[in-house]
Structures are given as structure tokens and as C-alpha cells.
Amino acid sequence: MSQMTEERAKEYWRRNLALMAKLLVVWFIVSFGCGIIFVDTLNQIQIGGYKLGFWFAQQGAIYSFVALTFYYAHKMGQLDREFNVDED
Numbered sequence: 001m002s003q004m005t006e007e008r009a010k011e012y013w014r015r016n017l018a019l020m021a022k023l024l025v026v027w028f029i030v031s032f033g034c035g036i037i038f039v040d041t042l043n044q045i046q047i048g049g050y051k052l053g054f055w056f057a058q059q060g061a062i063y064s065f066v067a068l069t070f071y072y073a074h075k076m077g078q079l080d081r082e083f084n085v086d087e088d
Contacts, residue, residue, distance in 0.1 A: 004083065012083045019075055023068045031061035 034042060039053035080086035
């Protein structure tokens with residue numbers, strides 16, 4: 001791990017927070033939006049015999065969270081390499 005200037009460290013942290021904020025917005029839309037707010041509209045669509053709004057409330061938010069976690073790890077790996085703070 002190399003030393004970063006204070007300015008680069010602030011930029012690294014800013015970009016990390018921006019990524020987290022974007023991913024939290026996506027998770028909020030999937031979990032709260034699709035599972036609660038738009039549930040009646042989504043329930044008009046059925047997949048595998050289950051209403052889509054019910055599926056988002058029960059499973060979709062969890063699957064989305066897992067996918068977002070892997071995406072975050074991937075993007076942070078790229079950010080770490082860009083700022084030369086990755087582990088060898």
C-alpha cells in the first residue's frame with residue numbers, strides 16, 4: 001500500500017461515498033419502491049405463479065442486495081487499483 005497525499009485520499013473517499021450512495025439508491029428503489037410503493041402495479045405481472053410485487057418484497061430485495069454487494073466489491077477493486085492502494 002502506497003502513501004497517498006491528503007488530496008488523493010479525499011478524492012478516493014469522495015468516490016467511494018458516491019458509489020455507496022448510488023448503490024443505496026438502487027437498493028432503496030428495489031426494496032422499498034418495488035416491494036411497497038409499486039407493489040399493486042407489479043402484482044399485475046406474474047412470474048412462476050407468483051405476483052411480481054410479492055416476489056420483490058420477499059426475494060428481489062435480498063437478491064438485489066447480494067448483487068449490489070458483489071458489484072461494490074468489483075468497483076472498489078478497480079478504484080483501489082486506480083489509486084494504487086490495492087493489495088498485491
